[in-house]
Amino acid sequence: MSHLTIRDLRVTFVTPTGPLAAVNGVDLDVAPGEIVALVGQSGSGKSVIAMATLRLLPANATVEGQIQLDGRDLGACSPAEMRQMRGADIGLIPQNPAASLTPVLSVEMQMRETLRRHGRALSDGPDLLARMGLPTRNSRRRRYPFELSGGMKQRALAALGIAGRPNLLIADEPTKGLDARLRSQIVETLATARHQDDMSMLIVTHDLDVAFALADRVIVLRNGRIVEQGRARALARAPGDPYTRALVAAQPSRMPVCSAGPRRGPPILTADAVGRRMKSGGLFARPVTAVADASLTLAQGETLGLTGPSGCGKSTLARILLGLLRPDTGTIAHDTAGPLSRHAQLLSQHPETAFDPRWRLERSVAEPFAIHRLGGPRATRAVVRPLLEALDLSPDLLRRFPRQVSGGQLQRLALVRALLVQPKVLILDEPTSMLDVLTQAQVMGAIRDLQDTRDLACLFISHDLDLAAAFSHRIAVMEDGRIVETAPSGQLRHAPQSDAARRLTEAFDAGRARVA
Amino acid sequence: ANAQTREMVMAAPRDLAPGAEDAYYVSSILYVWEPLVQFGPDGGPVPQLLSGWEMSEDATRWTFTLRDGVTWHNGDALTAEHVVGTFERIIQVSPKRSPFYSMHIDRAYPGLVAIEAQDALTFTMEFDSPRPTLPHQMVNFSSAVFHPDNFDADGNFNDLVIGTGPFRLVSHTPDQELVLERFEEYWGTPAGTERVVVRTIPDADTRAAALRAEEIVGVMDLGAMPPEQAASLAEDDRFELNAHPSSISHFLHVSGGDGPLSDMRLRQAISMAIDREAIVQLYRGFTTPTANFLNVNNPFHIDVPLVHDPEAAADLAAEVLGAERMDIRLIIPSWGVARYPYRAQAELIQFMLQPIGLDVTIQLLDRAAFNEVRQSGDYDLSLSTLGLPNADPITVFRDYFTRDGAMSVRNAIGYENPDMTALLEAALAERDLDLRAGIYADIQRLAATELPTIPLMNDTTVIVHHVDVVGYRQTIYGGTLNTAAWAD
Amino acid sequence: MKVAVTVLAAIAALCLAAPLVAPYAPDAIDMTDRLSGPSFEHWLGTDHLGRDLLSRLIWGGRSTILLALITTLATLALGLLTGALAGYFGGLVDDGIEGLVLLFQGLPGLSFMLAIAGTLGPGALSIFIAVVITSWADFARVVRAETLRLREAPWVEGLRALGAGHGRVLALHIVPNLLGPVLVLFTLRLGRIVLAIAALSFLGLGLQPPNAEWGVMINDARAYYRGAPILMLAPGLCILTVALCVNLIGDGLRDRLAEPDGREVLP
């Protein structure tokens, strides 16, 4: 008999714009000791299923269907009974580690109150934390959440999630937002926990690599419905449903490295030993060196990947190249006539904040025309139409406001706007980091197609080495504000020269290797 | 016995004991200290700490005899030396400010040459010129007597005030309350109650509420109870209302000089256009209309006819204005608004002057601005009051009716008339009191015609007390706290 | 909110059209008909000078609403200007303005309002100056914070990258985006300023007579409120109603204009 049984689960949210069906009749079983992964695009209903199981959905949700744990109908339990079961029978590792620890209580305090609640010895606390890779540095010193890095928070939450020795652990995106090394660490810890405590698990993720590495069975969800399920290995090898297949193919780790070697066009944008210090915070804070002595050349028609650890100065360099920031030292040269603002365009990380929220997209998208006085509405439309078609966007989208449009669509609209003035250079600052894999693949594909037809030079900033390698001709590696190595993608991916590049690739691969 | 020891709680709008830095420490209405000379029932002077006085032939030397058997609150007997000490302190500290009357030896006793004790109970005052009305000038605050040991080197009080009155001040919490106790060795009729507490409650409505809640049993001081609230309290059987004309008069001061109202006919028109009876309504009938500059409580007051005739006023004004209308600026002081229905009064005057061709703009000014504007003459009319500092009107006559008189300057009145000047000089030179009274009457009649300032009303002070309290009545200045007693 | 808007609009329309709708002149004195209760001629009765209470309420509302509105608008304009400049340009401008804002925010507004109005003496101009001086900093702070947030917003940077000039960004993007929070602050402030004017009037620092103004009318009526409670109740209720409506509208606007991420526009 299965441990968790869900039958015909339907969840509807009351929203200001009418009811929203998030889950539409899902059947799901988790057997004792089994790990089941729920995968699917963002918004497919994964978290809603998880929270419905715990009966912790917000008040605007209506739940229909049956959820049974060991034969007990959770829908019929009183709130007090539910509280008894939470943590003890069903544990949760919540989706959003940054916000899921109570900020004003130390991790140790939160651990102790959880242990006390479930009648466990308080002395187990340090051990639990240590098992999750959070050793007690100094037994007297409490750690508050703000002192922990994202990965440490995620591990602390994992420790708290299993503190009540639940039989079923629900882990919602346990690896999201983590870098490769941390990702592998969490996966390992969960795998160990399963064996040590004999737990069954429901893992919610959109990272197929994690799902295939960890789970016995994988369930693919789309729009609140199950499209396919099967044993992990079988599914990884031969995905049946076209949606699953697209999902698998969109994983950057499964994309081929860009094979078209470096382009030898004329240089179009050159940075020569630029440096920039930034003042931050209070009056007395010392300025930090964001970019130091960085040089790079972007040739016409090429894509140059730019990668490096967080905070190394990538975005700052991009802003300098665009002329948004003046460099303290060094020079920028561009081989274009007229203002740089017409010929170099930026596509930034957050599509949802790319447009003025109070303007209709129509007006926002056409704004470059107004700024540069390139023509009236008719001329604008003539240019916008073909771009929309090329990017597979419906023209009615233009009549909406930014918040009424999905992230992927917004990012493509931002691309339309950027391309409107026919720039020579496009700077892409993590253009897809907030998008799910399918949308990411779609946006990146669109950019590549446009580049080919328009002879565009792209600077592509990304954390994801696989993604950078798949779309860039060359990759530049940055560390502490300096460009330490620039090499063709294949070479950099497989045989990096500099220490910094080697450290970067090794860490990235280490994470992937352990998952795969 | 119970009634004897029950403390009587009263309230006043301001702190009646400004304290050690004040000229008098407490107001006279608390009966803690006593003056040499007090107001009589007709407003004239009667001896209080004195048993008699004598004027020299040339009216420059006065001999005063103190009442025998007066005891200070500290047990000492009152002597002429004490009185001389008191005057020496007045000379030392003059001018000294006080919320009641400022202490100023040159104004109260101009030309004083010497004050000397003759024996234990006799002292003399000598002046450089005749002072036939000296007792009139000594009334109340002007001749307050304090124990000379009561002062420090600067002439400030060194402890709670020591007086000779029927009450002793036993404690004082500034702006909150003061406590009086009956002084058992008082020379005259002992106070009617043993212990009185006077609370400071600035807001009139709150005072009325405190009365209704029976937290207090009576009110005192100027503006003790505004007429409207007093009338509504009097509808309640528990309270009794008592009113007495005060020495205060209400005026419509006029900025003369070369201002538009320097034309006497316009002033007369204004006076005739104003329906004083209507203004009196705002005071619930507690004031009396008057056309006389001199307050009705003054012993020299005469009746002058009061004319209210809007048509005649309009004709008179038309003589000056022709068909034109004139803009007139009426200023009112904000401190007056707290005590009198000044806003309404100003609005009413504005309304009444409209038909005679005067368009009045009202401007409410606070103290400093009001004083400044008044003095600069940058106004046409102002609502003002005047309280007589003593019983001899010559000072106020000269203050108002000569171009460089203090009040004339202060209000930029700018009135001057040779006839008036002659009368004032004659009055000063006249040593016979009856003859002087005749000249004072001429002055009043002339002022009523020429209207250097436009008199409106004689003020009345209204107090309200609980019926459990008897013997508490208002007088010209203050109430009879000394005879107030519990009903049984 | 709909009710509040309707009620407020009705009151405002009535008051602003005072010369047309008021049955009597506000300063038509009739000492023979003082303090009369409601009657057919005088729906709400007459005051202590026999003036028609209803007419004075209407005219008084005109003064109160206009004064509050003008004062709040001026405050708003000053706050908007300084806040937007500080937030958008940063640097020395910001340091200077922010210093002033911190100073004015660090001081107790009501006490200062009283001290300033008291020093300048009674009258509309003193009220205006006192309120503007003590309230602009709140607007400036909100506007500055919002502008900073907007300036840092990627889409503003994107616009700069597209080549948009400062003027365009400020006028077409920043200021319209500020309107939401500013509108909310404006309405909530308006309510407070109506009350502040009434409080100043109560202390004798109100409009000059014979202007009718609700706060002044309450103050004038204090002596008569036992005999004629309506003299005090009516303007009191008017102030309460207007302040309540304005606050309700402010609240409603706040909910309606809440950012898409659910962040409330103001605390």
Added chain:
Amino acid sequence: MAAYVLRRLLLAAPVLFGATLIAFTLGVVAPGDPAAGALMQSGFDAPTQAEIAAMRTELGLDRPLPVQYVSWLGNVLTGDFGTSIYTDRSVSEEFARRLPTTLALAASALVLAILIGLPSGLAMGYWAQSFGDRAGRVVALALLSVPGFWLALMLILVFAETLRWLPTSGLGSWRHMILPALVLSTGMAALLMRLSRAVMLEALAGAHITAARARGLAEIRVVLIHALKGAAAPLITVIGGYFGAILGGSVIVEVIFAIPGIGQYAVEGIFRRDYPVIQGYVLFTAAVYVVFNLAADVACFVVNPQLRLGARVA
């Protein structure tokens, strides 16, 4: 901690400095010549130009403004706010004498506001959109919209005059404080109600609350510890700031309830154009306000580990 307090104090200094500038400016722009005013108060009915000029010299008014400011500031820094033109008494002594009364009043109002506003607001936030919540929001708005003096007169009428439960005015027992404190607290209670409701709503929406619930923790613990401990800091900050509003509001309350505090003194000063008193009032309230804001900051520092530890780490 000491370093944090020191830094806050450093930030408070310019504010106080600005307050002295404003106070001084008020004295300068005030209509009326202080010299003439002082003379008239001391009994000169119509001072001559010569007397005024002498008085100007005596008061130092003939010096350039910056010099006057510096010497005035020097006096202020030594606690000498000058003497009242009207009573000739030291302004700082008068304020020192009255301040405890006003502080007691303000503190009572603060306690009442917290007792009324906080629990009801938190409850409204917890049961958001319930009937009680909706009613509470309207009540809070109504309280915000009621003119304070009007409420004061009505409360006196009902509770003191008619029911006689409480005294109308004055000082004495704690019963004297109830009505004034109640009037003074309404605005703040209403604001606190709205704020604590918003804080509660926001706190409950946090992901850490869902996480704490998912661990099976008792609801009361979730609400009181996990939600509210973190929300304490904004509440404390705001309460500290409201203290200033209460000080300003105390003026009317002190006048109506005959409470001899600094507000009453300020009103007297205003009506007598006693500008050292007005200046003193401005400075005193500014100082008290700054002190309470500082105290609130320190309290936040204590309840918020991030500030506490962040300061140590940095």
